[in-house]
Amino acid sequence: GNQEKGIIKKGYSVEVDKLRDVLRNGRQWILDLEEKEKNATGIKSLKIKYNKVFGYFIEVTKPNLKFVPKRYIRKQTLVNSERYIIDELKEYENTVLGAEDRLRKLEKNILEQIKNFIEKYIKDIQKTAAALAELDTLYSLGEAASLYDYVKPRMDAFSNKVRIFNARHPVVERAVGEENFVANDLILDSESNMIMILTGPNMSGKSTYLRQAALITIMAQMGSFVPADEAELPLVDRVFTRIGAVDDISSGHSTFMVEMSEVADIINNATPSSLIVLDEVGRGTSTYDGLSLAWAIIEYLSTSIKAKTLFATHYHELTTLENKLPGVKNYNVTVREMGSKIVFLHKVVQGGTDKSYGIQVARLAGLPPDIIKGAEKVLENLESKKGETQESIPNQNIMAKTNNPLPLTIYDVISEIKEIRIDRMTPLEAINRLDQIQSRIRDGFHDWGEPVARNQSPKNRSCK
Incomplete structure (x- = not known):
């Protein structure tokens, strides 16, 4: 042929x-x-x-x-x-x-x-190829460790503590340069630091932090040195991750359906010896639904599975779980505010945050000034009436009671739109999200506190 x-x-x-x-x-x-x-x-x-x-x-x-x-x-x-x-x-x-x-x-x-x-010599050739492959792998790991200042991790099969100081992402560090990458510590265990809730704005480095934790764990367990100043790790049975947004068009599964299926697989298979990494679970649906699911998932991980978990989120309400559930700790990725602008410091510190800086990130992304000004005005109105349109987070086990759904308000819609991360969505995901929002609006909502009928045109909606 x-x-x-x-x-x-x-x-x-x-x-x-x-x-x-x-x-x-x-x-x-x-x-x-x-x-x-x-x-x-x-x-x-x-x-x-x-x-x-x-x-x-x-x-x-x-x-x-x-x-x-x-x-x-x-x-x-x-x-x-x-x-x-x-x-x-x-x-x-x-x-x-x-x-x-x-x-x-x-x-x-x-x-x-x-x-x-x-x-005639196929078995000898295969053995030689396998030996060369192993040698090539070990040589590459050794060369990387030498060139990029990796350290030998301390592995303890009987420990449940993760202690990594000045950890770096092995790929991102090479892409941005050592002098530009900000290293971070990671502390986890099965007791007081079991679940890390990580908040911070888009582009601040949350996903990079989550990924480097998973990569360092895998590298250490496979016998490699790791990109950090010091590392102490236990043996894990599996590393579970839910990062990124994808859909499955061929089987008719939306982004949210794929997300929930993967989370279900994690919940059903994780053990106390697992490492779980979850990035913004619940973002593919409405704000209330997503927050409720994220809350219940964290609660289940804390009380039932008890696996070491990193959970990045934009739901700032989840930071109250630190005082409600055992082993939950809040961390955030720091930024510096300079007037109406922000500078990403990419440093992870203990404590929660109640700001997403979504409008500032939109400004950095190049949205027109009129949109930015309009969004700021809407945000000001939304925050001033937040108490009138949203119930407070319950002080007890969220899975122990069922609340009636709240009436949809324009503030909910604007808040949901503000939280959408266009830079991390495919065109199909954006269309699906827009369809969800339109469906909710068609069912009627409270416009600035007053009901709006489906056949009535809202007045005075300008953000100017």
Whole structure:
């Protein structure tokens, strides 16, 4: 087949090289022969031509027939010329016309011979390949550790403590440069620091922090040095992650359905010896639904599974869980406010935060000033009436009671839109989210505190 064409290395077979040369340099060979015959016969108008009837031939005009040598064999007589062939030209023609087919067959036969030869030593070759692969892996890990200042982690099969100081993401650090990457500590155990709730604005580095924790755990357990100043880790049975937003169009599953399916798999399979990494679980649905699910998941992880968990979220209400559930600790990624602007410091510190800085991030992303001003006005109104439109977070086990759904208000809609992370959504996800919001609006909502009928046009909605 065509897959065998061109696979035999130059120099392995003289015949293969010759056929390739014929196919590659055929035109030049004809020109060289033509020049050679002109010099040999003295016939300057001599031409070598080709047609489908006679193949290759030498054409000589009538005035030059007296110079034609005896080795020329006449093939055809025309009005003004004669056509001849010679042995050298006929031999070349036979070579060229069947060269491609012969080359393909020849290469295939040589390949079969090589396969048959290698088959005798296949087990030895596989063992050698496996040894080289292992050596290559260990060498690469060792080289990375030496070049990038990795340290040897202390592994304790009987410990439940994670202590990593000045941890770095092995890939992101290389991409942004060592001088630009901000290292962070990670403290986890099965008692007072079992679940880390991590808050902070978009682009602050929450996902990088979560990923580096999972990567360092895996690297340490596979025998590698790790990117940190110091690391102490237990053995884990599995690392579970739910990071990023994807959908499954082929099976008709939305982003939120995929997210919940993956979380369900984690909940059903995790053990106290597992490491769980969850990034913004619940963001694919309405604010109330997402918050309720995130709350209940953290509660279940804390009281039932008791696995070491990192949970990044924009639901600042979850920070109250530190005082309600055992082993829950709040952390946040710091930013510096400079007037209406913010600077990302990428440093993880203990304590929660009640700000998302979504409008400031939107400004950094380049949204028009009119939109930014409008959003600030809406946010001001929303926060001033927050107490009128939202119940406080319950002070007891959220799974122990069921609350009636609150009436949807314009503040809820704006708040939900404000929290949407367009930079991390696919076009399909954005369309699905917009459809969800439109469906809720069609059911009617309270406009600035007053009910709006479906067939009534809201007034005075300008954010100016």
